[in-house]
Amino acid sequence: MKRLILRSLVGLFAIVLVIAVAWTTAPIKVAGVLLKLNNLSAGLTAKSIETEAGTIHYLEGGEGETILLIHGIYARKEHWVEMMRHLVSNYHVIAIDLPGFGNNARLPVGDYALDRQQVHLRSILDALDLAQVHIGANSMGAYVATLLAHQHPERVASIAFIGSPLGVSTPIQSDMDRALAIGHKPLVVRSEPDFAARHDWLTPKMPYVPGPILQSWMADEVSTADHNAQVWAAVHDQSSVPTVLELAPALAMPSLVIWCQPDRIFHVSGARVLGDALPASTRATPENCGHLPMLDQPTQVAEIYVHFLQSAALTTP
Known part of the structure; x- marks a missing residue:
């Protein structure tokens, strides 16, 4: 023995x-x-599908009405997993890597302009045979989702801004506004120290991510530093589209604004501005989370989102 x-x-x-x-x-x-x-x-399966924008990698799980989750600039589908594990018991949930991001092949820089990204997003819906979806989106992804909802409202049952969206000027300047004013772009990573420093910009306390995963993501981003700098310019300086705030009054579908305190990227004062501009909005400003609430507070954010979807189902024909 x-x-x-x-x-x-x-x-x-x-x-x-x-x-x-x-x-x-x-x-x-x-x-x-x-x-x-x-x-x-989390009850998810990694899949891929061919679209007009190339091969798109995504995570899928659950059954019911479809929720499509869309990340922001330099982010990826995996950022939604902890929130998704609270949704798959009641909904069919898909989180995509936007074309040119995550596990997808990089695109020509011009394809990152917001109007082009909207076209790519529509092609993904078509490829997945999704006639209508609930969209939850963060940051740049929320801007792209807003463009889609404005041009094709029949495809969007509801829209949730999960974390502050790009395209809303805030009454109070954010830390990033002040950084950009002196020429510093805190979200653009060029080195390993940049990657680590960005965590302080995105979240008040970085959620635990195993070292190999962080190292893998860091190596991928640092290796495409010049490309990523060009992507930033394409999104922020070369996209000739109305702002989210300008488009908001035309979005008649139920909408949810989750804007965290403290968010260093876009100041929380923008939550009221956006909520007031949306015709059918619900607003939440949870505390102790930053620009990526689905990472900081996945359980709380999922509860807010599910409550919103259930309420929207009662009020939407």
Whole structure:
């Protein structure tokens, strides 16, 4: 019996040692395994589909009415997983990597202009055979979703701004407004220290992400630093479209604004401005979360969103 226990302990030690070595020497492979396990634990499956904008990678799970989740600039579908695990029991939920982001191939810089991104988003809906969806979107993704909702309102059952959207001028300047005024772009990563420093801009307290996953994402972003700088310019300086605030009065579908305190990217004073401009809006300003509330407070944000969807179902023909 002692010999059997000893063999078991030796075997367990060997497994732990292999994992520890792989954790530091093969982070990309370990990251892939960890992401897959986390997706499965949330009831999600990683898939891909061919569209007019190329191959699109996405996560999918659950049954019921469809929710489409859209990330912001330099972000990815995995940022929604912790929130999605609270939605899949009642809804069919899809989180996409926008064309040119995440696991998708990079695009020519001109395709990142917001009007082009709206066209790409519509092609994704077509490829997935989604006639109408509830959209939850963050930051730049919320701007793209607003353009789609404005041009094709029949495709959008409701729209939720989960985290402050690009395209809303706030009455009070944000920390990023002041940084941009002196030529600093805190969201554009050019080095490993930039990647780490950006966390302080996005969240008051970075949620735990295993080291191999962070290292994998960091390596991918740093390796495309010049491209990412051009993407920023295409989105912010080369997109000739109305602002979200200008489009908001025409969005008749139920809408939700979740704008966190403190959000260093866009000041929370914009929540009231956007909420007042939307014809059928609900507003929430949770505390202790930043620009990415689905990462900071996934359970609370999911509860707010589900309550909104249930209320919208009662008031929408």
